Amino acid sequence: MPEFNVTPYDVEGVVDYNKLTRQFGTEKITPELLNRIKKHCGDVHYMLKRGVFFSHRDMNWLLNEYEKGNKFFLYTGRGPSESVHIGHLVPWVFTKWLQDKFDVPLYFQLTDDEKFLFKEKLSLEQTSSHALENALDIIALGFKKKKTFIFRDTKASGTLYPQAIQFAKKITYSTIKGAFGLQDSANIGQIWYTSMQAVPAVLESIRKKHNVPCLIPLGIDQDPHFRVARDVYPKLGYHKPALIHNKFIPGLAGVQGKMSASSEESTIYLKDTPEEVANKIKRYAFSGGKASLAEHRKLGGDTSIDVSYQWLEMMFEPDDKKLLKIKQDYESGKMLTSELKEILINNINAFLKQHQKNREKAKKQLSSFLWEGEKLRKHIEGK
Numbered sequence: 001m002p003e004f005n006v007t008p009y010d011v012e013g014v015v016d017y018n019k020l021t022r023q024f025g026t027e028k029i030t031p032e033l034l035n036r037i038k039k040h041c042g043d044v045h046y047m048l049k050r051g052v053f054f055s056h057r058d059m060n061w062l063l064n065e066y067e068k069g070n071k072f073f074l075y076t077g078r079g080p081s082e083s084v085h086i087g088h089l090v091p092w093v094f095t096k097w098l099q100d101k102f103d104v105p106l107y108f109q110l111t112d113d114e115k116f117l118f119k120e121k122l123s124l125e126q127t128s129s130h131a132l133e134n135a136l137d138i139i140a141l142g143f144k145k146k147k148t149f150i151f152r153d154t155k156a157s158g159t160l161y162p163q164a165i166q167f168a169k170k171i172t173y174s175t176i177k178g179a180f181g182l183q184d185s186a187n188i189g190q191i192w193y194t195s196m197q198a199v200p201a202v203l204e205s206i207r208k209k210h211n212v213p214c215l216i217p218l219g220i221d222q223d224p225h226f227r228v229a230r231d232v233y234p235k236l237g238y239h240k241p242a243l244i245h246n247k248f249i250p251g252l253a254g255v256q257g258k259m260s261a262s263s264e265e266s267t268i269y270l271k272d273t274p275e276e277v278a279n280k281i282k283r284y285a286f287s288g289g290k291a292s293l294a295e296h297r298k299l300g301g302d303t304s305i306d307v308s309y310q311w312l313e314m315m316f317e318p319d320d321k322k323l324l325k326i327k328q329d330y331e332s333g334k335m336l337t338s339e340l341k342e343i344l345i346n347n348i349n350a351f352l353k354q355h356q357k358n359r360e361k362a363k364k365q366l367s368s369f370l371w372e373g374e375k376l377r378k379h380i381e382g383k
């Protein structure tokens with residue numbers, strides 16, 4: 001039994017990210033790469049600096065192209081099976097930063113088809129309407145209106161399908177079984193699906209009628225899709241998409257696997273009230289503090305296993321100085337777990353308050369961000 005397992009459809013065990021980069025054959029993000037990014041952006045996003053984004057494929061190539069004047073575009077996506085929780089935000093927050101810094105288009109795929117095919121209980125109507133709900137959370141993060149193209153697969157299929165079959169023709173059944181760990185009992189839609197996820201990586205190239213480099217920020221679990229895509233695209237005359245991978249935010253209950261909606265307690269949703277946030281963190285956030293007050297004061301807390309600290313570091317305390325102070329105080333025993341949790345609760349609630357307001361406003365903006373059907377087709381065909 002391996003100690004951990006990561007595929008797009010299953011994340012189990014305590015992930016060793018060093019081993020995972022070796023298993024997957026990706027490259028680690030080095031200080032040199034961070035410097036290169038800094039040169040273009042003026043600063044480095046805290047998620048990069050802190051190793052939340054830790055691995056990549058072809059970032060150096062992407063920056064070489066950029067330096068030659070060959071701008072890239074961004075692509076990411078969301079499988080709309082449920083309400084958005086905090087773990088989903090990581091790649092999106094970072095993608096927004098990239099879009100701001102490089103001022104580039106973003107294609108955002110909502111895979112209502114995928115979640116229908118992979119979730120026994122969900123109907124297509126459900127995944128499609130979840131997708132629109134999720135789109136509000138995406139828009140609320142502040143992506144650029146004229147440069148962000150959000151679409152649901154089932155409503156964009158007229159544009160995507162001709163590309164998807166080009167791609168599908170180059171992939172064998174055995175490749176898919178191997179890459180995704182699918183069993184013979186898998187429905188055939190699951191075998192086909194990766195062809196749909198591959199398409200947005202070339203949409204801007206099709207639109208511009210020449211190859212445009214593509215950068216995909218994504219959770220490391222999504223890498224297998226693009227490993228396949230990177231094998232196939234050169235055979236179709238396209239560039240391989242570049243990838244930049246993030247780690248998973250741990251669930252409240254501990255560092256195992258990725259945050260999942262299958263256990264309510266381990267998840268904070270973007271729609272949660274301040275009371276719900278406070279209750280869940282107080283009750284469930286795994287603590288690296290000591291059992292007794294005296295012991296804690298003497299020995300201090302362990303930030304490497306403390307979920308509240310991890311959440312601050314990965315997402316909710318962008319300020320390096322404040323984070324360092326928290327780390328020092330907690331590790332020295334000056335700060336108690338209850339105080340640490342209070343900081344996290346305040347930061348999350350401040351974020352959610354703004355987010356929920358933005359999300360209300362997003363309802364009016366939805367139609368200008370959605371590019372489906374004829375609208376997407378005309379955009380891609382340059383009409």
Ligand code: TRP
Nearest residue numbers: 076077078079109111197218222
């Ligand atoms: N398969 C992804 C999920 O289940 C959704 C997705 C589609 C995606 N295209 C993507 C994620 C590109 C990252 C990058 O969530």
